Amino acid sequence: MDSKERDAILKTVPQKGFFGHPKGLSTLFFTEFWERFSYYGMRAILLYYMYYEIYQGGLGIELTTANSIMAIYGSLVYMSGIIGGWIADRVLGMNQTVFYGGVLIMIGHIILALPGGFTALLISMLFIIIGTGLLKPNVGGMVGELYTKTDPRRDSGFSIYYMGINMGGFLAPLIVGTIGEKYSFHLGFGIAAVGMFAGLVVYLFTRKKFMGLAGMQVPNPLSARDKGLYGRIFIFGALIIGLLGWVGFSIGILTIERVIFSISILGIIIPAAYFIVMYRSKKTTDDERSRLIAYIPLFIAAMMFWAIAEQGSNILATYANTRVELSFLGFEIQSSWFQSLNPLFIITLAPVFAWLWVKLGDRQPSTPQKFSLALIFAGLSFIIMIFPAVFAGAEALVSPLWLVMSFFLVVLGELLLSPVGLSASTKLAPAAFAAQMMSLWNLSNASAQAINAQVVRFYSAETEAVYFGAIGGFAILLGIGLMLLAPKLKKYMRGIN
Template identity: 65%
Template sequence: MSTIDHDKIVKSVPQKGFFGHPKGLYTLFFTEFWERFSYYGMRALLIYYMYTEVTKGGLGFDQTTANSIMSVYGALVYMSGIIGGWLADRVFGSSSTVFYGGVFIMLGHVILALPSGATALFISMGLIIIGTGLLKPNVSNIVGDLYSKTDPRRDSGFSIFYMGINMGGFIAPLIVGTLGQKVNFHLGFSLAAVGMLVGLITFVITKKPNLGLAGTYVTNPLSATERKNFKIFGTLITIVLAVFAVIGIQTGALTINLFTWFVSALGVLIPIVYFIVMYFSKKTSPVEQSRVLAYIPLFLAAVMFWAIQEQGSNILATYADQRTNLNFLGMTLASSWFQSLNPIFIVLLSPVFAWLWIRLGKKQPSTPIKFSLGLLFAGLSFIIMIIPAYMSGPNTLVSPLWLVLSFFLVVIGELCLSPVGLSATTKLAPAAFSAQTMSLWFLSNAMAQAINAQVVKLFDKVPETVYFGIIGLLAIVLCGVMLLLTPVIKKAMKGIH
């Protein structure tokens, strides 16, 4: 399809069949459910696997290095969405790109399941980074294809889709985490691979009857010359990067610390370049340029939010393991179980928020206001972690309820910001950069984690009260800035609410 007829795409999708939403939402819901099961199951174990002693089945990294690697890994996972968005827009279309991504992810988990030490870890990370970049932005982009631009079910649909993501994320730490911590790390990782296989099977079997034309088109296809150049330069770049990596590792020049700084710089620079290219492209109309400008403060607010939320998998995970009393109400908790708090709260609260947005209809808060609320609750989730340090001191095990409350607050913020951000991205995206703009949304997370790769190094160097207090206060201040800018942002959105 060289000219995209969005109405034709919407008409090709059965518009009823999944809780009053298009039938294709079922396919995407369960595809992402199993992909997130595999990813969050692996992630629930990864920090502990890295810093657990070798004699106990881990890799024996120091904790500061493990925390930085977790942030760099997360940054690269979301940064790779650029590749996935570009390939979908220019070469394969979203649907095919999703499938290829699932295959890479599954292979990555299979390799991580092998007891081959740090080498297997980094190879696995590379495959999962590529696979997630191919799959994640494009699944969300296909969700946008299921609805017309003015369909009032749109935000609600994204909230339901978001619930599917988090149902997988809730179950995974309880099953994969328990198996990995109580029995064997690699056995837990193997279960993550099985989860991705189930997701792939679900997508392949149900996509044709449920998705219609959604995700099948290429919005800005390469010409024959561009396709030839893409193959040549893509191959050369891959070879050069591989050679530099091998030489750097063999000579010791490529250290983890150097690589961390490189990814941090990349995570900040890439979004800036992306905004510049999109704004000045000849394929971006004046109205679309205005919407791109409106998107920038939303993007920066998302970066601040994710900088807090993503520390749940490293800083708060370490806090759960070492600063929390895991004997609670006669039970012995596993530290990996705390990774289920974020998704279970989202599963429980997503229907409430989906209902609330439909109930309010046109009276619901504007997108900038929702983002401001997201920042407020994110900030409070860190501010609240100051209290146990003051009450119990820095060396006493604290009640697990403090972590429960922190995760609860950040989830309220997430439901105000994240599904709304997905929806706003599909509405504000320039037509020629449809899938790539969704990749840009995920770059907000990449940028946050790239910054976190340096920030988390401070956790062991400053008091907890200072660490949590400064970051939490910064989010609340940015919330106030967003509220002040709301009228300007709404005007620049050109009719998009």
Template identity: 65%
Template structure:
């Protein structure tokens, strides 16, 4: 087993060297993703003379929302491809290539066409890469390895470090010089991550992530290709019909994505619960997981508004000049990761000290949702105090981001490690019930 082979190499804070490879890969992938995301909504609604696309602000917000939803949904495809066709390592590589191509498309002034081409590449690429990196981290350790949880904590420091520095580099270049220069930095970041992943991974990852847990038989592959072809033809037909009937609008597309956002998880839960391969123990755990899944959906729906509603608020309703120094509105996107990096160890230490007296995971989720709700409720206060026509202090946004991050920090590092490693729990190799899906 690859984890047994690599778990004795204590060269990165006492962990397998492969952890540093995956730590760095995800750092640069998150740098590219959040660097682009910090600029994207401004680029869409900014005036043409400023280098933006000049889209209606409401349209830009709708596109951002659909984009965010599709990024999350695409993880299902990435998990399935890794488990049944390519294995985790190759899936990560191809995902990184697509992400880099997406950022390159935005690096040139190609207008709305380049925007949507970029989004397609990044959505698919992130779906291939994001869930599988965490899974390969798990492959570095045996199930009994006591370093496993600490390894995930180190890995997520890389995630948040990349997300933290991205707005200051890509965001600053994009807003103060040229949007396409900012997007170019995102492309360079992903390229650096890919180069390091390939060169370092050959030496440090061993066999981790190379196995295809449930490979398709030749017959199943043919059936899969037919289904994919039929699916693409149906999508193409719907696009043509929508264009001919003038129904191919952002609003209509948002409605379709909203419906899929409900139907896709519902189908997966039904498949897993009804599968003969699901044991009684697995079924009971799945039923217990459903409320947590719903709570997570609610939270991420709120948290994702940081790059939409709060981003617009930062740009148009916030006082950005302080003592002769001007803050770029994209910089506020770094607040989420910086609060996690600073306060997550404090919460982890608190849970450790409380031991068995700490709240159970469902209670932590509930407490987190309360904080997430408060993060938006607090933004009502500036309007009540100063009205809606006055620029407000940036500290209100700082407080809002802090409160929403408290939800993330309310989950112990141990729970976070296991849940994040299992972001593919609906479609991973660890879930036998979907092997025949």
């Protein structure tokens, strides 16, 4: 998009009306608030729904398998963003892609809200995976279209948008989790569906008035001939995959364990292919190749970090439900409430970190140093979980404060790694692969959860001390190694800090 096109779009967007920001920011803020409310609300009770016995309202899936499914589910949600970005760029534009994504997410939650078995669970997951892939990367992209590149409100606008994400993530487990655990899982999923419906209503009725032409253009549209070709390929491919899957499951060749393992392998192959294509491209300069080499250790560090952070929704959720005393200071706690700790700490601490980096200025740690500190904090968040196992044993219930401290430590790491990683991905990206580099950054989370699908199988109450100690210790060692490697990586970055 050239500057004239951008200026023409900005003229259609009311530039004041939401805390001094463009009115369109309110549309995207509340759309994402409700989308995250629905997603994190569903995620807060999904694991329990899978492994609770049928008489308890669950599906009775074996606990280890349920944890692996949760990890693969999260991995596929992040992988699907690649498809969503492509559809927005080549077919629909971001504005329309976000709407259709929200509709698919709502349908997925509605399916979960209806009484159904394991097949219904898989169908709902498919809708939510595709819907989130369509919505998530594009609603954030539209925030950028509300501002000029030099608008001083731009960073502040993204911060407000990020607060909307975490506010939805904070409230969802408290509301959906309580209803799901105390009354009915299906009623909880129904509340999540209502949340996504609310987001769609906000989006549908305010986008034209508040957002103007933002997100309406298709940057690199397919020709009519190519649309037909890709459409036929998609339909044919979906039919073949569906047929092979049905036959495989029917005769017992294709099991859920084999599907999980195959996706775990893809979690490694896809980012590796991204790196190879970018590095070998004729469009990549020598300086850009050097920066890509520097990016590889950062990507591996991010994978290790997310491998720990994302276990908050499976292993630590299991721990909260089976190992924690859920009565604290006279109050009854729901195990799903612990899922609210991460967004709560982010909302509280993000302004502190923003102030700290401004205060330190040029004296702040380099990108590799921030990544290494993030890994050390993540490792400590698991190391601290050894102590209740040692002090109380594998049978006794432990204080909820252990989990609170674990979530607190990993959030310190997230604030060191997540925003810095986004920034580093834009700065180290080859010019010809700027968009793909952002997809690659999101794949660090997808890859981590794909690997987690195999790792979580080693967790049990009896092995928890070794489990937390081994993973936490490895993260700390990796963080120290990255800290020692930081000066060399800075040279490979060729002038990028």
